[in-house]
Amino acid sequence: MKNELTIGIGGAAGDGVASAGNTLAQSMARLGLYVYAYNSYQSVIRGGHSYLRLRISAQKPLNHGNQINGLVALNQDTLNRHLPELLAGGICIYNNDKLKPEKAPPGVQLCPLPIYELAGSTALPVMQNTVAIGALIQLMGLEFQALESVFQNVFAKKPQVVAINVSAAKAGFDYALKHFKPFSEKLYKTNNRLALVTGNELLGMGAAVAGCKFYVAYPMSPASGVLHWMAPHAKELGICVRQVEDEISVINMAIGAAHMGVRSICATSGGGFALMTEALGMAGIIETPVVAINVMRGGPSTGLPTKTEQADLNQAIGASQGDYPRIIMAPISISDCFVSVQEAFNFAEQFQCPVIILSELLLSEGNETVNVEFLEQEIKIERGELITPENSTMGKTYLRYLDTPSGVSPRAIPGTPDHLYVSATDEHDEDGVIISDVYTDPVIRKKMADKRARKMQGILQKISKPSLEGSNEAEVTIIGWGSTWGVIKEAAEQLTQEGIKTNHLHFKYLVPFHVKEVLDILKKSKKTVIVEMNQSGQFARHLSAETGFRAHAHIRKYDGEPYEPKHIINGIKQILSQGKEIVEVLSTEPGWRTPHPPGPGVFTQAARIN
Amino acid sequence: MAMTIAVSKEAKHYKSEITPDWCPGCGDYGVLTVLQRACAELNIPNHEILLVSGIGCSSNIPGFFKSYGVHSLHGRALPVATGAKLANHSMTVIAAGGDGDGYGIGQGHFIHAMRRNIDLTYIVMNNEIYGLTTGQTSPTSETNMKTKSTPFGNLEGQLNPLALAIAAGCGFVARGFSGDINHLKTLYMEAIKYPGFALVDVFSPCVTFNKQNTFGWFKERVYKLEDVNHDASQLHSAMEKTLEWGAKIPIGIFYKNPNPRVSLDRLDSTLSGKPLAYQSIGVSKEIRKKLIEEYV
Numbered sequence: 001m002k003n004e005l006t007i008g009i010g011g012a013a014g015d016g017v018a019s020a021g022n023t024l025a026q027s028m029a030r031l032g033l034y035v036y037a038y039n040s041y042q043s044v045i046r047g048g049h050s051y052l053r054l055r056i057s058a059q060k061p062l063n064h065g066n067q068i069n070g071l072v073a074l075n076q077d078t079l080n081r082h083l084p085e086l087l088a089g090g091i092c093i094y095n096n097d098k099l100k101p102e103k104a105p106p107g108v109q110l111c112p113l114p115i116y117e118l119a120g121s122t123a124l125p126v127m128q129n130t131v132a133i134g135a136l137i138q139l140m141g142l143e144f145q146a147l148e149s150v151f152q153n154v155f156a157k158k159p160q161v162v163a164i165n166v167s168a169a170k171a172g173f174d175y176a177l178k179h180f181k182p183f184s185e186k187l188y189k190t191n192n193r194l195a196l197v198t199g200n201e202l203l204g205m206g207a208a209v210a211g212c213k214f215y216v217a218y219p220m221s222p223a224s225g226v227l228h229w230m231a232p233h234a235k236e237l238g239i240c241v242r243q244v245e246d247e248i249s250v251i252n253m254a255i256g257a258a259h260m261g262v263r264s265i266c267a268t269s270g271g272g273f274a275l276m277t278e279a280l281g282m283a284g285i286i287e288t289p290v291v292a293i294n295v296m297r298g299g300p301s302t303g304l305p306t307k308t309e310q311a312d313l314n315q316a317i318g319a320s321q322g323d324y325p326r327i328i329m330a331p332i333s334i335s336d337c338f339v340s341v342q343e344a345f346n347f348a349e350q351f352q353c354p355v356i357i358l359s360e361l362l363l364s365e366g367n368e369t370v371n372v373e374f375l376e377q378e379i380k381i382e383r384g385e386l387i388t389p390e391n392s393t394m395g396k397t398y399l400r401y402l403d404t405p406s407g408v409s410p411r412a413i414p415g416t417p418d419h420l421y422v423s424a425t426d427e428h429d430e431d432g433v434i435i436s437d438v439y440t441d442p443v444i445r446k447k448m449a450d451k452r453a454r455k456m457q458g459i460l461q462k463i464s465k466p467s468l469e470g471s472n473e474a475e476v477t478i479i480g481w482g483s484t485w486g487v488i489k490e491a492a493e494q495l496t497q498e499g500i501k502t503n504h505l506h507f508k509y510l511v512p513f514h515v516k517e518v519l520d521i522l523k524k525s526k527k528t529v530i531v532e533m534n535q536s537g538q539f540a541r542h543l544s545a546e547t548g549f550r551a552h553a554h555i556r557k558y559d560g561e562p563y564e565p566k567h568i569i570n571g572i573k574q575i576l577s578q579g580k581e582i583v584e585v586l587s588t589e590p591g592w593r594t595p596h597p598p599g600p601g602v603f604t605q606a607a608r609i610n
Numbered sequence: 611m612a613m614t615i616a617v618s619k620e621a622k623h624y625k626s627e628i629t630p631d632w633c634p635g636c637g638d639y640g641v642l643t644v645l646q647r648a649c650a651e652l653n654i655p656n657h658e659i660l661l662v663s664g665i666g667c668s669s670n671i672p673g674f675f676k677s678y679g680v681h682s683l684h685g686r687a688l689p690v691a692t693g694a695k696l697a698n699h700s701m702t703v704i705a706a707g708g709d710g711d712g713y714g715i716g717q718g719h720f721i722h723a724m725r726r727n728i729d730l731t732y733i734v735m736n737n738e739i740y741g742l743t744t745g746q747t748s749p750t751s752e753t754n755m756k757t758k759s760t761p762f763g764n765l766e767g768q769l770n771p772l773a774l775a776i777a778a779g780c781g782f783v784a785r786g787f788s789g790d791i792n793h794l795k796t797l798y799m800e801a802i803k804y805p806g807f808a809l810v811d812v813f814s815p816c817v818t819f820n821k822q823n824t825f826g827w828f829k830e831r832v833y834k835l836e837d838v839n840h841d842a843s844q845l846h847s848a849m850e851k852t853l854e855w856g857a858k859i860p861i862g863i864f865y866k867n868p869n870p871r872v873s874l875d876r877l878d879s880t881l882s883g884k885p886l887a888y889q890s891i892g893v894s895k896e897i898r899k900k901l902i903e904e905y906v
């Protein structure tokens with residue numbers, strides 16, 4: 001262990017797992033400790049098994065790790081499932097008044113808390129969480145003050161609630177000092193200034209700092225978090241936020257607003273994205289800059305609403321009929337969501353085309369600590385060639401779809417005097433006059449299609465080229481895309497340490513594609529392995545379609561749970577030792593599984609959050 | 611299209627350089643001419659109009675009208691127009707299209723746009739047929755009507771868009787006839803001036819594919835609501851009038867809410883000042899700090 005602890009918190013959905021986790025994570029952030037949190041929850045508001053894993057360290061963790069050092073069990077089920085996972089030196093905290101552990105694994109310390117005694121017999125059931133977090137902070141060797149300040153912040157408007165929580169937490173903290181041994185691994189506070197954020201929050205915040213003025217949505221997990229960020233910030237930031245009748249309306253409104261010169265964006269998940277596709281083609285042919293986010297979840301169809309997957313790449317590449325320029329990018333981490341959305345707006349406006357961001361449940365709902373300085377960094381807003389009432393020069397002939405070497409035509413926003421035009425989804429000439437029905441003209445058609453297609457070359461020059469991480473001389477090259485960057489990076493480093501020299505080629509930009517640069521790298525690689533979170537190898541096919549390159553082997557996972565470093569490490573070892581071409585990874589630990597069919601009561605108050 | 615004239619007072623100033631490609635005698639010619647006259651009379655600068663359509667013969671109208679325009683997707687004129695209006699509420703935004711476009715594929719948006727009540731004017735060129743796709747049945751085709759897709763007669767019921775509009779909360783509901791140009795012009799002007807969502811359904815005969823509901827057919831049947839002293843401020847009598855269909859069919863203003871609901875573009879506080887489209891973009895250092903601070 002390298003100065004880090006991974007804590008599991010589990011209970012029934014409704015037990016307050018998420019809020020206990022937030023309290024802990026916020027306390028860590030205030031102590032300058034980095035957190036990466038993964039929440040494995042079911043699609044029910046109450047019932048089901050809800051389990052949160054928080055990896056905490058003075059160095060930024062890039063994934064939720066392989067196993068836990070500490071467990072906070074809020075119900076008997078959690079105790080039964082996860083106690084066996086603890087390694088020697090591990091600690092298990094639970095409510096002694098209600099829960100009875102089975103035998104602890106060797107070297108694991110059981111820490112029963114007499115909750116009634118510590119919180120008072122009339123306390124609300126959730127107070128057990130507060131007492132437990134107090135005890136945990138003590139055993140982690142950290143100061144109580146950080147926890148106290150979190151309560152003060154969360155319940156700022158209710159001083160009595162602060163007092164009750166602080167005294168319960170302090171009781172747990174003091175009790176643990178007297179009765180239990182702390183972790184042998186100690187954590188120390190640092191001076192890092194950290195923000196604790198989810199990918200969805202960063203997509204919202206990133207859009208806002210990029211000057212987004214229009215956000216339109218139809219609720220769908222796991223994208224609704226963006227709407228939930230936008231709605232309460234709308235007034236203050238002057239962003240028009242609307243919830244409308246369906247995703248077809250969403251994207252068409254977003255395009256309508258963007259057409260008028262407003263930075264506009266929408267977010268959905270795969271099903272909603274499917275409904276948006278026809279209009280993305282419209283944005284392509286009328287050359288309107290719009291950003292559409294698809295926060296991927298397990299598919300197909302309704303699929304796994306609360307589980308992660310990278311299986312909408314085909315859909316994004318194939319979105320809408322016909323050929324049109326588009327950019328597809330997949331943020332590689334939670335913090336990268338912040339940068340990606342700002343880049344997306346710049347690219348969309350500079351090249352007047354739709355940009356698709358393929359985010360993922362894992363990024364969008366997971367919490368990560370991000371350095372405040374990172375969020376303070378300004379990315380320049382670049383709007384491309386825009387003609388507005390303020391800067392327009394009157395009297396010249398204006399052609400909205402002027403055929404230029406770059407393929408990009410100066411864009412006058414409606415309302416500008418003297419630049420009238422109609423944008424038509426029918427094929428049209430440089431003046432926007434349609435050539436489709438009566439005046440069909442092959443020469444103009446080809447010219448306009450070529451003009452739009454030329455933008456892809458300009459885009460390719462703007463987006464950064466993929467580059468190898470790790471040593472140039474490696475036995476294995478792991479290839480990944482999107483959210484798996486952090487877990488692959490750790491796996492590659494670990495493999496290298498173990499003597500299997502491994503490097504890593506990661507893709508954020510999927511369309512357009514740096515064919516030559518990528519081939520130059522891959523031709524020199526000895527053993528190439530593509531890691532992705534889908535069944536059929538969508539990226540593998542994309543890579544081979546773009547470059548003709550076929551990787552030697554593949555690691556795939558599509559059971560709903562994200563990769564842990566060990567999955568990739570084991571996969572590579574199997575590929576090397578057994579010559580396997582495809583390793584399919586499955587999370588079988590009881591922590592990730594809910595008995596099926598659900599027991600009585602689980603769904604009695606169920607509310608779906610699809 | 612280049613050059614526009616700053617102040618326009620005549621219909622010709624709203625004519626684009628493109629000659630309409632509708633069949634000779636198509637009802638849509640009347641709709642276009644009247645729209646040009648109405649805008650001239652209201653003296654709206656060309657560059658402050660956005661005409662948004664869907665797809666269909668009727669939806670070709672922006673190409674023939676001199677203003678900004680979006681000739682969007684089949685059924686999507688209303689969401690595009692809504693987004694545009696919210697982005698720049700200083701523009702006069704007019705949506706236009708066919709019965710298939712608005713009441714068929716776009717019916718979901720139609721209902722919600724009226725419920726949502728944005729200050730748009732929506733002109734539906736209702737020829738009770740799918741013209742562009744060469745004559746299939748439409749939601750407004752009469753029951754038993756023979757069309758290309760219903761050679762043995764339409765088995766389905768006929769949609770009543772005006773009753774639907776009143777039920778959905780539309781504050782201005784009117785119907786005109788492309789064969790009565792002066793009457794139609796008043797409807798357009800009233801609709802454009804109405805401070806909320808306004809529907810003008812227009813009988814605009816398809817001379818090529820609808821041999822049943824022809825100019826003559828409508829001429830025989832239509833009568834003006836103002837000739838029977840209809841009180842357009844009364845919701846219930848308006849609803850009753852929308853149910854009339856047969857030997858006599860009313861045209862005119864069915865319903866005009868005497869106390870219009872405040873339209874969404876006026877309710878949304880983010881639109882109270884300069885149009886979003888004309889605002890400078892990006893956030894100040896202080897606001898960025900504040901946003902980050904929420905998570906620290």
Ligand SMILES: Cc1ncc(C[n+]2csc(CCOP(=O)(O)OP(=O)(O)O)c2C)c(N)n1
Pocket residue numbers: 665666667668669684707708709710711712735737739740741742743748816
């Ligand atoms: C998604 C989609 N489906 C179908 C079509 C084909 N289509 C074009 S116009 C039209 C119907 C036109 O009827 P209407 O809206 O009444 O207009 P009209 O031609 O009668 O004026 C159809 C079905 C299309 N363009 N897009």
Ligand code: SF4
Pocket residue numbers: 631632633635636637638667668737741742815816817818819
């Ligand atoms: S087909 Fe019908 S609707 Fe279309 S232009 Fe001809 S007459 Fe008009």
Ligand SMILES: [Mg+2]
Pocket residue numbers: 666708709710735736737738739740741748
């Ligand atoms: Mg029609």
